[in-house]
Amino acid sequence: MPISKTGVEWQDSFKTSQEVPLRPEPVFDVINKTASDKAVFAVDVGNVNINFERLVDIHGDQKWTTSGQYATMGYGLPAAIAAKIAYPHRDVYSLNGDGGFAMLMEELLTQVKYNLHIVNLVFSNETLGFIEAEQRDDSEQPLSGVDIPATDWAMAAKGLGCESYTVKTVDDFKQAMKAASQTEAPVLIDIKFTHEMPFTTQHMFLDPATSSQEDIDVFVEKYQAQDLKPFSYFLEQAGVGSDAVSGASVTEDSTSDPAIKQANIDATSGASLA
Numbered sequence: 001m002p003i004s005k006t007g008v009e010w011q012d013s014f015k016t017s018q019e020v021p022l023r024p025e026p027v028f029d030v031i032n033k034t035a036s037d038k039a040v041f042a043v044d045v046g047n048v049n050i051n052f053e054r055l056v057d058i059h060g061d062q063k064w065t066t067s068g069q070y071a072t073m074g075y076g077l078p079a080a081i082a083a084k085i086a087y088p089h090r091d092v093y094s095l096n097g098d099g100g101f102a103m104l105m106e107e108l109l110t111q112v113k114y115n116l117h118i119v120n121l122v123f124s125n126e127t128l129g130f131i132e133a134e135q136r137d138d139s140e141q142p143l144s145g146v147d148i149p150a151t152d153w154a155m156a157a158k159g160l161g162c163e164s165y166t167v168k169t170v171d172d173f174k175q176a177m178k179a180a181s182q183t184e185a186p187v188l189i190d191i192k193f194t195h196e197m198p199f200t201t202q203h204m205f206l207d208p209a210t211s212s213q214e215d216i217d218v219f220v221e222k223y224q225a226q227d228l229k230p231f232s233y234f235l236e237q238a239g240v241g242s243d244a245v246s247g248a249s250v251t252e253d254s255t256s257d258p259a260i261k262q263a264n265i266d267a268t269s270g271a272s273l274a
Ligand SMILES: Cc1ncc(C[n+]2csc(CCOP(=O)(O)OP(=O)(O)O)c2C)c(N)n1
Pocket: 044, 045, 046, 047, 048, 070, 071, 072, 073, 074, 096, 097, 098, 099, 100, 101, 123, 125, 127, 128, 129, 130, 131
């Protein structure tokens, strides 16, 4: 019996979640189990990157691409078209937030026109999520300009000539992925997705040495993080003082420098999930 779950085990524990709107872990679990060894994933920009990079299990000869340097939203659909032309015999998926999808959704017409069998996934969280998370966590400003109206993307895609599905549950998604594998047409799957932001690793309130109990309680409840331990816990288990990692050169005097103080906190407060 492990004394505590690691970040990855904790993350995996949500794979079987039946929560609706859907959490990312069960959705990616289906993708991991369904996509062939030669699948290609074209990933748009936003929280979809965070979820993809945390949860996808690239295996076999799979390939993936995203707009890494410029973080250009609207990348998913054209990248998937390029992938399908380059690799006509591979299964190609585009993975998009609803905001990024809305930017270049007319590219479904190109997929239809050239009869490209691409499976386009839209994670409908009704927000420019990545920016919402920034507004919440970084600037703590009132949310502004991030909400996206609830939209029937499947109906819109149908109008553009695609086969399309709306999924609200894990079973819906499994069925839609199965149906998508049995057609030659372009497919759109609108995944009604959680409005919660991905787990933040930027400010983790887990360590009583650096956070108030109130902050820890709020954080743990919000992320169902009862099984997560702060990094200092693992150092103690290993018999290593947290000073050894946070920098022995940081003295009592130097902590009056706010930058060093913050670095000290960052180094000791919960790095249990990368
Ligand atoms: C062309 C462009 N405009 C704006 C941005 C800034 N930006 C980065 S992520 C993001 C929001 C993405 O929203 P969505 O596609 O709905 O994905 P989510 O984060 O909700 O998964 C924005 C506006 C960008 N990267 N590229």
